[in-house]
Amino acid sequence: MKQVSIIINVVLAVGLAVLYYLHFSSNTSTPSPEASNTGVQGDIRIAYINADSVLTHYEFYKVNRDKLEAKSKKLDADLNNRAQGLQREITSYQNTAGNLTRGQAMAVEEDLTKKQQNLRVYQERLAQELAIEENKFNKELYDRITAYLKEYGTQNGIHAVLKFDLTSDLLYAGDAIDITKDVIVGLNEGYNSDKTQASDSTKVK
Numbered sequence: 001m002k003q004v005s006i007i008i009n010v011v012l013a014v015g016l017a018v019l020y021y022l023h024f025s026s027n028t029s030t031p032s033p034e035a036s037n038t039g040v041q042g043d044i045r046i047a048y049i050n051a052d053s054v055l056t057h058y059e060f061y062k063v064n065r066d067k068l069e070a071k072s073k074k075l076d077a078d079l080n081n082r083a084q085g086l087q088r089e090i091t092s093y094q095n096t097a098g099n100l101t102r103g104q105a106m107a108v109e110e111d112l113t114k115k116q117q118n119l120r121v122y123q124e125r126l127a128q129e130l131a132i133e134e135n136k137f138n139k140e141l142y143d144r145i146t147a148y149l150k151e152y153g154t155q156n157g158i159h160a161v162l163k164f165d166l167t168s169d170l171l172y173a174g175d176a177i178d179i180t181k182d183v184i185v186g187l188n189e190g191y192n193s194d195k196t197q198a199s200d201s202t203k204v205k
Contacts, residue, residue, distance in 0.1 A: 044160070046160045047162070048162040048170060050164055051164075051165050053180050054180060054184055058188065059191050060140075060141070060144060065137075068133060071130070079123055082119055083119060086116065145187070148186055152186060161179070
C-alpha cells in the first residue's frame with residue numbers, strides 16, 4: 001500500500017503541469033483567430049480533490065486493499081511456520097550432533113542447508129508474487145481514477161484537477177472548486193455498476 005500516495009500524486013500532478021502551461025502560454029502569446037478554434041477558450045477551470053478522502057471512501061480501493069493485506073498476512077504466517085519448522089530441525093540436530101557419525105552429521109547438515117536455501121527461494125517468490133499483485137492493483141486504481149476524472153472534466157468543463165493535502169503544492173483552495181464528494185460518488189457508482197455486471201455475467205454462464 002505504500003505506493004498508493006505515489007499513484008495519486010502521479011494521477012493529479014499532470015493537472016498542475018497543464019495549469020502552468022496554459023497560464024504561461026496565454027501570457028506570452030496571442031492566438032490567431034484560427035488557433036483559437038482549437039485552443040482553450042475563456043477562463044481556465046480547475047478543481048481539486050482530497051486524495052485521502054477519496055481513498056478512504058472508494059470501495060474499490062478498500063475492498064482490494066483488504067484482500068491484499070489478508071493475503072499478505074496469510075503468506076507471512078505460512079512462511080513463519082516453515083521457518084519455525086526448520087529452526088526446530090536445526091535445534092534438534094545441534095542437540096543430537098554428538099551422537100552422530102561424521103558421515104551422518106554431514107548428511108544432516110547438507111539437508112538442512114538445502115532446506116534453508118529452499119526457504120529463501122520460497123520467501124523471494126512470495127515477495128515477488130505480492131509485488132506483482134500490488135502493482136496490478138495500483139495500475140487498476142490509477143486507470144480507474146484517471147478515466148473518471150477525464151470523464152468528469154469533460155462533462156463539467158474542467159481543464160485540470162489537482163490534489164489537495166499536506167504533500168501537495170496546492171496550499172489553499174476554496175470549497176467552491178472542491179469536487180471530492182462528487183468524485184467519490186462517481187467512482188463508487190462505477191465500481192458498483194462493474195460488480196453488478198460481473199455478477200449478472202456469472203449468473204448467465
